[in-house]
Amino acid sequence: MDSKDRKEQPNVPFQEDNYTHNIRKDGERKLDRRSFMKMMAGAAGVFAVSTLPWGAIAARELTGLDKKTYAKAKIADTSAIKVGEAVEFAYPEKHDSALLVKLGDNEYKAYQNTCTHLKCPVFWSGEKGKLVCPCHHGLYDVQTGIPIAGPPQRPLPEITLETAEGAVYATGVKRYET
Numbered sequence: 705m706d707s708k709d710r711k712e713q714p715n716v717p718f719q720e721d722n723y724t725h726n727i728r729k730d731g732e733r734k735l736d737r738r739s740f741m742k743m744m745a746g747a748a749g750v751f752a753v754s755t756l757p758w759g760a761i762a763a764r765e766l767t768g769l770d771k772k773t774y775a776k777a778k779i780a781d782t783s784a785i786k787v788g789e790a791v792e793f794a795y796p797e798k799h800d801s802a803l804l805v806k807l808g809d810n811e812y813k814a815y816q817n818t819c820t821h822l823k824c825p826v827f828w829s830g831e832k833g834k835l836v837c838p839c840h841h842g843l844y845d846v847q848t849g850i851p852i853a854g855p856p857q858r859p860l861p862e863i864t865l866e867t868a869e870g871a872v873y874a875t876g877v878k879r880y881e882t
């Protein structure tokens with residue numbers, strides 16, 4: 705571009721061939737905002753789509769549609785526990801602490817015994833006839849696992865049982881009702 709052409713085009717401020725000379729600042733700013741918004745909308749879309757599978761998995765877990773299967777595991781011989789006593793065991797995995805309580809000659813209840821408040825171990829108090837969490841004086845009903853005192857709000861997960869051939873077996877963990 706020579707000096708003659710520049711005189712005919714007064715909007716071109718530079719002699720050199722500067723590529724910015726044809727961008728209007730107002731237009732450029734509008735374009736930037738729009739691009740930014742588009743980018744944010746795109747990022748939100750990607751985030752939403754990428755989290756969908758986790759949402760679906762959580763929903764299936766909570767609604768119990770994805771029924772888990774549990775192995776049957778022997779807890780103890782019936783003769784080894786006296787009425788009013790409890791034994792600890794692990795179920796379904798070796799780190800899942802649980803408690804079996806013998807309430808009558810042929811009446812048993814079992815729960816995972818991690819407190820649903822802040823995860824302290826819950827124990828059986830034959831004296832109180834309740835499942836007790838010592839950390840914050842939480843109490844659970846032994847018939848239902850439902851909290852009846854203290855801060856816990858959710859029941860202890862109940863373990864389903866079966867008695868056969870002089871022994872008590874764990875057969876599964878009940879789902880939370882939603």
Ligand code: FES
Binds near residue numbers: 840
């Ligand atoms: S941890 Fe059990 S009552 Fe708080």
